Amino acid sequence: MSVRIRIKTMPKDSKNIAKIVIVDEKQRVLFLKRSAYSKKYANEWDLPGGHVKEKENLIVGLKREVLEETSINIANASYFDKKGNTHFFYSVYNGENISLSDEHTDYIFFDKSYLKKSQKYQKIALRVLDLLEEQEK
Numbered sequence: 609m610s611v612r613i614r615i616k617t618m619p620k621d622s623k624n625i626a627k628i629v630i631v632d633e634k635q636r637v638l639f640l641k642r643s644a645y646s647k648k649y650a651n652e653w654d655l656p657g658g659h660v661k662e663k664e665n666l667i668v669g670l671k672r673e674v675l676e677e678t679s680i681n682i683a684n685a686s687y688f689d690k691k692g693n694t695h696f697f698y699s700v701y702n703g704e705n706i707s708l709s710d711e712h713t714d715y716i717f718f719d720k721s722y723l724k725k726s727q728k729y730q731k732i733a734l735r736v737l738d739l740l741e742e743q744e745k
Contacts (some may be wrong), residue, residue, distance in 0.1 A: 619661040626670035627657035627729070628685055629698040636717035637733040638701060640677060644711050647712040653716075655729045656680075657698075666695055678715070679707040688736060698736045 630638040641655040656677050660669030671682045681704065685697040706715055720737050723730040 619663060621659035622662045623693045624660040624666065625658060625694040626660050626666050626673065627655040627694060627696050628670055628674060628682065629655060629696065629733050630701045631698065631736065631740060632701040632717050635737060637716060637737065638717055640708065641710040641714040643711055646711065665695050670697055677711060678711050680704050689732065696732050
């Protein structure tokens with residue numbers, strides 16, 4: 609009698625990255641602090657998101673990454689911009705409890721006054737906040 613075992617392998621990461629600017633009711637932006645053991649950008653503040661898997665839709669990959677990193681379910685994500693292989697989206701924070709994966713050690717909602725144009729992801733967050741302000745007018 610032979611036994612067949614099927615092993616399901618996870619698709620590999622693609623070169624595409626999906627990040628999201630999540631804005632709360634006070635117009636603050638969610639940032640996650642990367643773990644010290646991260647291969648890249650250890651201990652830096654980062655937007656939620658990450659690599660999309662091969663053959664995975666950008667939105668599906670974004671939602672998967674955000675759920676894995678924060679336990680937040682993204683219902684509505686709007687496309688914002690693309691820089692290189694990184695695609696940026698934005699959404700309103702739904703108030704769900706945040707529970708971090710081991711990829712991150714902390715989170716914070718940064719006020720616009722804290723954000724700096726010289727920091728790559730903070731610059732994107734500022735642009736999203738400006739867009740949202742314009743839409744409110």
